Amino acid sequence: MKNREQIIEAAIRVISRYGVKRTTMNDVAEEANIVRQTLYNAYASKEDLLRATIRYGGEQSLAAIKSECAEATSLSEKLDIVFEHSVVKPFEWIHASPEAADIIDGFNDAARDELATSYEHKRAELQTILEPYGKQIEAAGLNVRDLSDYIQSAAKGAKGNAKDKDHLLKLLKSLKLTVLALVEDGKSG
Numbered sequence: 717m718k719n720r721e722q723i724i725e726a727a728i729r730v731i732s733r734y735g736v737k738r739t740t741m742n743d744v745a746e747e748a749n750i751v752r753q754t755l756y757n758a759y760a761s762k763e764d765l766l767r768a769t770i771r772y773g774g775e776q777s778l779a780a781i782k783s784e785c786a787e788a789t790s791l792s793e794k795l796d797i798v799f800e801h802s803v804v805k806p807f808e809w810i811h812a813s814p815e816a817a818d819i820i821d822g823f824n825d826a827a828r829d830e831l832a833t834s835y836e837h838k839r840a841e842l843q844t845i846l847e848p849y850g851k852q853i854e855a856a857g858l859n860v861r862d863l864s865d866y867i868q869s870a871a872k873g874a875k876g877n878a879k880d881k882d883h884l885l886k887l888l889k890s891l892k893l894t895v896l897a898l899v900e901d902g903k904s905g
Contacts, residue, residue: 767827774834777801839868849899
């Protein structure tokens with residue numbers, strides 16, 4: 717049996733082409749080059765497969781953020797990494813599909829809890845990234861957790877409201893510069 721990762725990658729390709737609503741389990745089985753029963757043995761329903769796909773995407777993006785941030789030396793670089801993996805790449809993937817609106821709606825309907833879990837994991841990683849700046853953040857009247865939630869919410873809003881990729885990048889740059897100004901103001905050395 718093909719492993720679950722290969723099935724999920726096939727599902728991602730099919731969803732990119734057809735959107736969530738028009739994608740069938742048969743389409744995914746064909747794309748994965750397996751029989752439909754093998755697919756159903758791994759995922760009992762299309763909703764189960766969508767949940768697994770969202771979970772997989774969230775885990776992959778979080779792993780990339782952690783790995784790349786471990787090599788980054790500045791908050792600016794780390795914010796760029798977070799935005800690249802949690803906002804820019806998903807934006808590009810969704811908008812490269814002719815079924816972009818259906819992908820957004822379909823994922824939201826099928827797996828709100830998986831999306832919320834992925835959101836929380838990335839928010840927690842942002843909190844970890846901001847912890848060294850806790851004193852500056854508190855001096856501004858905020859706390860690290862709330863600031864990480866704000867950044868994540870604002871980035872998500874930018875992704876949902878951007879007219880195109882250039883507009884998204886401008887919104888994210890404004891958000892990053894705002895955060896940097898906040899933590900740099902009280903920075904001692």
